[in-house]
Amino acid sequence: MSPRKSEKQETSYHVIHKLPPGDSPYVRAKHVQLVHKDPDAAIVLFWKAINAGDRVDSALKDMAVVMKQQDRAEEAIEAIKSFRDRCSKQAQESLDNILIDLYKKCGRIEEQIELLKQKLWTIYHGEAFNGKPTKTARSHGKKFQVTVKQETSRILGNLGWAYMQQGNFLAAEVVYRKAQLIDPDVNKACNLCHCLIKQARHFEARTVLEDVLMGKLPGSEDPKSRTRAEEILLELEGGGGAYAQTLNSPSLLVESSSSLEDAFVEGLDHLMKQWAPYRSRRLPVFEEISSFRDQLAC
Structure with a gap:
């Protein structure tokens, strides 16, 4: 066999199995992972x-x-924390994304929320994507471009979900509303409905749900999304007592949003003082929090 033919076969082998070229420790690890399984x-x-x-x-x-696939998520978290200082600056954002998924899998909600807020802070300072307006991402083997706007909405969606897991539906509502202003979709709209239902604000939930059922939002044509929206509608129609109480008690809306202003913003301001002691400006994601109270009171 000629050397040239051997090289071609080796190249083809690496391409088929999606392996990097060479015979280094990392390449051997990938070979065991992808070929030997x-x-x-x-x-x-x-x-x-x-x-x-x-x-x-x-x-x-x-x-x-x-490690995450092997249900060793806690070990994976410790590994990233121990060795991320050996990684390049360009790798830190990807490591944060992996950490967020690991925190979610382990039920470490507080740490997940903290890291998501840090990522929002990075976007606020123009440091996301290493200062570039877009980044290349992969999904199911395909590459595509993600904008800062899309990334912000994605992080907000994750943050809203984390607040929901805590039972903090006021905070989740605010985050989902902002996410919908940036990059609306059906999934976040349904989650927003859930937050409103949990606060017995059924009229507002129905208003949000109508946009989904009328096909006004991206993803409305997805059968699973539509099924979920219809299930939420059944939940709304089955909660007649609470629904009527909400309509007859507008003060409930003012009280809820007032609690949001007092508790949630206070916590956010405290967080921002830790990161930037001499900066009083709020993160853009939370700039509209105070206006929600006025909107709901109308």
Whole structure:
């Protein structure tokens, strides 16, 4: 066999199995992960690649993902915290995204919220995507461009969901409303409806839901989204007593939004003082919080 033919076969092998070229510790780890399908052995080899300084950015991210798949999310969190200082500045944003997923899987909601707020702060200062207006992302093997606007809405959606897991439906409502202003979609609209229902504000929930059922939002044509919206509508129609109480008690809306202004914004201001002691300006994502009280009182 000629050397040229051998090189072509090797290149084809790497392409088929989506392996990086070469025979370094990281490449061997990927080979075990993707070809031999042995995640535990791959994790050991990823550790070796990190310790050898071989493609540390990729090795740490890949190892954390494999650990999550193996229900070793807590270990993955500790690994990222221990070794992220060895990674490049360009890798930090991806590591944060992996950490957020790991926190979610482990039920570490407080840490998830904290990191999501840090990412919003990074966007606020123009530091997201390493200062670029877009970034290249992957999904199911395909590349696509993500804008800062889309990323902001995505982070807000995750933040709203985290607040919902805490039972903090006021905070979740505010976040979802802002997310919908930036980049509306059906999923966030349904979550906003859920937040409003939990606060017995059924009239507002129905108003939000109408946009979904009338096909006004991106994703309205998705059968699963429509089924979810119809289930929420049934929940609204079945809650007649609470629904009537909401319509007859406008003071409930003022009281709820007042609590939001007093408690949530106070907590946010405290958080911002920790990050920027001499800056009084609020994050743009929360600039409209105070206006919600006036809107709801009308």
